[in-house]
Amino acid sequence: MCGLLALLTDPSADVSEDLVEAVSDASHLMRHRGPDEPGTWHDEAVVLGFNRLSIIDIAHSHQPLRWGPAESPDRYVLVFNGEIYNYLELREELATHHGAVFHTDGDGEAIIAAYHYWGTDALTRLRGMFAFALWDTVEREMFCARDPFGIKPLYMATGRSGTAVGSEKKCLLGIADELGIDTGIDERAVQHYTVLQYVPEPETLHRGIRRLESGSYARVRAGEMPEVTRYFKPRFAAKPFEPGTEQSRYDEITAVLEDSVAKHMRADVTVGAFLSGGIDSTAIAALAMRHNPRLITFTTGFEREGFSEVDVAVASAEAIGARHVTKVVSQAEFVEALPEIVWYLDEPVADPALVPLFFIAREARKHVKVVLSGEGADELFGGYTIYREPLSLKPFNYLPRPLRRSMAKVSAPLPEGMRGKSLLHRGSQTLEERYYGNARSFSDAHLKAVLPGFRSDWTHTDVTAPVYAESKGWDPVARMQHIDLFTWLRGDILVKADKMTMANSLELRVPFLDPEVFAVASRLPLEQKITRSTTKYALRRALEPVIPPHVLNRPKLGFPVPIRHWLRSGELLDWAYGMVDSSGAGELVNLAAVRTMLDEHRNGASDHSRRLWTVLIFMLWHAIFVEGSVTPQIKEPTYPVQL
Template sequence: MCGLLGILTPDGSAAEVAPRLGEALHCMRHRGPDEAGTWHDDDLALGFNRLSIIDIAHSHQPLRWGPPENPERYALTFNGEIYNYLELREELAREHGAVFRTEGDSETIVAAFHHWGPGAVERLRGMFAFGVWDTETRELFIARDPFGIKPLFIADAPGGFGFGSEKKSLLEAADLLKLDLGIDARATEHYLVLQYVPEPESLHTGIRRLESGCYAWVRPGEAPRVTRYFKPSFPVVPFAKGKDAAQKRYDEIAAALEDSVAKHMRADVTVGSFLSGGIDSTAIAALAIRHNPDLITFTTGFEREGYSEVDVAAESAEAIGARHVVKIVGPEEFAKSIPEIVWYLDDPVADPALVPLYFVAREARKHVKVVLSGEGADELFGGYTIYREPLSLRPFSALTPGMRRAAARLSDRMPEGKRGKSLLQRGSQRLEERYYGNARSFQDHHLRAVLRDFRPEWTHMDVTAPIYARSEGWDPVARMQHLDLFTWLRGDILVKADKMTMANSLELRVPFLDPEVLAVAEKIPYKQKITRETTKHALRQALEGIVPHHVLHRAKLGFPVPLRHWLRGPELYEWARDQIAESGTDHILDLAAVGKMLEEHRAGVSDHSRRLWTLLTFMVWHGIFVEERITPSIEDHEYPVTL
């Protein structure tokens, strides 16, 4: 788990660029505090910060590897972990005579690329973002893992092609690359609607992201040629009746997950586990403790009465026999940390759950260097409550377009809060129109109230339409899962997981997001995913005997934040009012309208908490990266190299 940076020059000036890489690398030292390195030839300069997890004494980067006739043909920078590297090394040595000089997973990537070409990425079980430079063909190959666990920002600019684990490292090299640093208005509007900036966008016009599940070829002075290799499928699967058929599926799920956790435990350092008390994290921890009886689990909570997730997590830890560590976060600590957290994010993510995640990661890093977590289970196995919506809207599925329009008009005439209004409104829309993920804070009338230049033609369908086009003919639950894989999961869940743990030099691993686990999840009929009583039905059945009974049928908890309460009281109200008053975003946002929202929320007239948080996070981001009005207090934390 590390931070990489590279600049491919169009004019053979990499030797002049290389000294600046060391300076740019320092801004993401948190991703790899153990060591740093640079390398360059005429065309390409590479930089790397390393967090040593596997083969600590070796596997230094940038790494050189090649076949016997040219043992330094390739140069690699790689962020992530390949969990099946031992099996791949054995195959490459046996079938192709590949020779390895280290015991790590990095060489495996280069050898696989040399022998299998771009198809190598489909053989890797793990999380990764990497660049391989071929010194013979003078071509750069970059790739990201299927789910987007590891980030990769790219900039195709007049001064060259840049790629890095964090956007701020490219901003440090903006003058070299001659980047356009204007704010992308469309990406800003998408952020307000979705609560995150959707791939491949970023809020800076000149910087994009290589999308999850994609690779690209780049030659000096040429635009990248991008290919999507990851195309998951949740096809219509026949429902096999009978206990034996159902149990066979459940056994397949349990076996795939157990194998994934076993491989995710591979490390030369101590591995712990996050534990919220819900089924996903508890399943991972319960399987992990089979491989490490001294497993430590971590959770977080808040200084507010009535939130019980800390107690539930402690009960779960006791049930599986893990040592448990709790971090309690107070509102003052919460507010004080926000500028630092937004700086680590690169682009704003308006999910308040990332704040407690930041603090529990900081606590965990005092004890371990790697943690497992339960991200991805909801998207693969149907865990979100909204996935049950197609069941409630089934009577509307036979409506003609004219009947849908009539239902929409009737809904519009009904007063707010009237029973049945929401059902009619949702039932009058096609799935593609009504569902664009779990975060839906700003609708058009909200945007008109706060955006100076609202463009109604920019909608969520800019983002979702191409994704929906790839799932024609699937059942509605499968289409929602597929959409979330490419929106909410990679835009919110995995961004906060990567950024908040890496901010604390902690590696986070997500065993649910494994190709073999996906392969069994894809075969589950929707009737075994969602019932009228529960979500993740098949997963729950598969985990009988693995997850403690008191957790197995409990609703998802996560790390809930008392945001609504805090924004109404002294905890966050004063902070929010100051942010609005001091913000330099008045050319983008109507700050008077935002201030009115805050006062309405404080008075209890409306619950604007999520919309306010979305706006406030953007203001802090703008204050750091555009106005340079806010200077976060970023510390270089010193940790032991080996834990």
């Protein structure tokens, strides 16, 4: 787990010492991703900067890493963020069948050798999380890639002087002037953010900076635009259970999860686990205990009754025999940390759960250097309650299309919150129209009020239509899962997981998001994912021997955050009014409308908490990255090199 920055210059530009220094300075902006060891390398065309968080082969595997075959031993130079969990198996296969010779005991050389001998097919053989840039000194080409699910980020920007890629956008902004990158605000991305609560890939809020999408690679040559190719195209290909095979399929799920956790435990440092008390994190922690009986688990809660799952997590930890650590967060701590958190994010993400994640990561880093977590289980196994919506709306499918359309007109004039209004409205729509992921807080009317530049032709379908086109003929739940893989998972869940843990120099691993686990989960039929009474049906059945009974059928937990209450009184409300007055975002946000929403929420007339949070986080982002009116106090805790 590390931070990388790579620059391939235009043929007319020289790699001067000033440019090398600029890249080095920009790399320092993400020192939190790898405080153990900085590194740089350059030739006449390329500059590579790196910050290492040493996890595997600590004494060696320094980066930038050079490797090549016997006839050209220094052909490739790699900067790599992530972990390859099957690196031992890959190294053995490459040595046995291709004669590859390795000089370290780490996973970086496995990536280079796999690419040399297998080309782009190597990416489908890598079992792990990764974002890397590989410079080929012979072909004079930079090869960049991200893992299938987008666990690790990679930003890209091309200007008049070359192309840069990096683990964090702030690093590209740091060399934007040298490259001639357009750093103007992308108003279309602002509207997408406001609707979705995150900025969808490949967009960022800066016009000239984009992200390499999950499951894609790019070839970059000097003086040319990057050529991007998708190599991972997930398919939910349901395979009905044959009579009498139910238990064998559940056993298959258990076996593949146990194997994934075992490989995710590979490290030369201490590995812990996040534990919310729900089925996903408890399953990961329980399986990890089989490999480390002294496992430490971590959870967080708030100083407000009803907004803490600490007791449930403690009970779960006791049931599996893990040592447990908790962190309770006050409202004052919450507010104080917001500028620092948004600076680490690079892009606004309006998910309040990232704040407690930041605090528990900071606490966990005092004890361990790596944690396991349960992200991805909901998308793979059908865990969101909204996935049951097709069951409740199924009767509408039998109505003639014109009649369904007329129901929308009937529901429109009904008062907000009136029983049946939402059902009629949703029943009138197709799946493509009504479902665009887990974030649905802004109607068009709200958007028009808040965004002066609102355009009706900038909609969620910009993001979802191409994804839906790939899933025609699938069952509706599989189509919703497919949408979430390309939207909510990589736009919200994995961004906050990466950014909040890396902010604290902590590596987070997600065993559910493993290609082998996905291969098993993707074959589950609808009835093994969603029923009228539960979610993740097959996963729950598979985990019966693994996790405590009190956890097995609990609803989804996560880290609940009391923003609805805190935005009605106290430090957070004061901060919110102050942000409206000082963000300088008046050209992009209707400040009077936001102030009215705050007033209505404060006096209890309406619950605007999620909409307010979305806009306020954007305004804080604007104050930091555009106006410069807020300067976060970045705290860099000093940790031992090895834990």
